[in-house]
Amino acid sequence: MQPFAIAPSILSADFARLGEEVDKVLAAGADIVHFDVMDNHYVPNLTIGPMVCSALRKYGITAPIDAHLMVKPVDRIIGDFIEAGASYITFHPEASEHIDRSLQLIRDGGCKAGLVFNPATPLEVLKYVMDKVDMILLMSVNPGFGGQKFIPATLDKLREARALIDASGREIRLEIDGGVNVQNIRAIAEAGADTFVAGSAIFNQPDYQAVIDAMRGELAQVRA
């Protein structure tokens, strides 16, 4: 299993001070920067694109950037995120005409590739591309907005995904995104997640360090 990683979603950060916000959350102990890209087509919201990813790199952010593309069609924008310095690039199977090709495009660009599953999207497709994924991201809310409530059925789906990863024998991150907070992170880790996206739970609090420390305290009870 991969080491636990906390990945604040900058969707809930103050966009007017984005560089400082990312600095602050990394100084508070975050491991990965979760970068939500929404196109107002695949999801009903519009956020940020490769120029902002590139700007964060130019600003000096060296931490892994995990670009979650809620964009359809997805292939055309993959190259832009590779150029912009993304570390992980994940996309939804529904947003690609050729899932295997999209994963390969990401890997050919030197990035880690991942698939994202909405709450009602089955995991079946994984069977055919397990050798090409470095990350599996389970959405525990319907994508498009921060601040929603965690859908409890995702816990069973996490167990299902964990069994697939363990059976593959590969190093694949199992990430969870949506409604993650200090109260539920332990149960989510027990169900098999190792990478935890949290937006509003972190950025809506005045003390990022306190939230991340509290999350790590919960995770320490799962794995010492």
Ligand SMILES: O=C(CO)[C@H](O)[C@H](O)COP(=O)(O)O
């Ligand atoms: O991808 C997302 C929404 O589509 C966000 O990353 C996610 O919802 C995180 O926000 P919060 O932790 O507030 O639920």
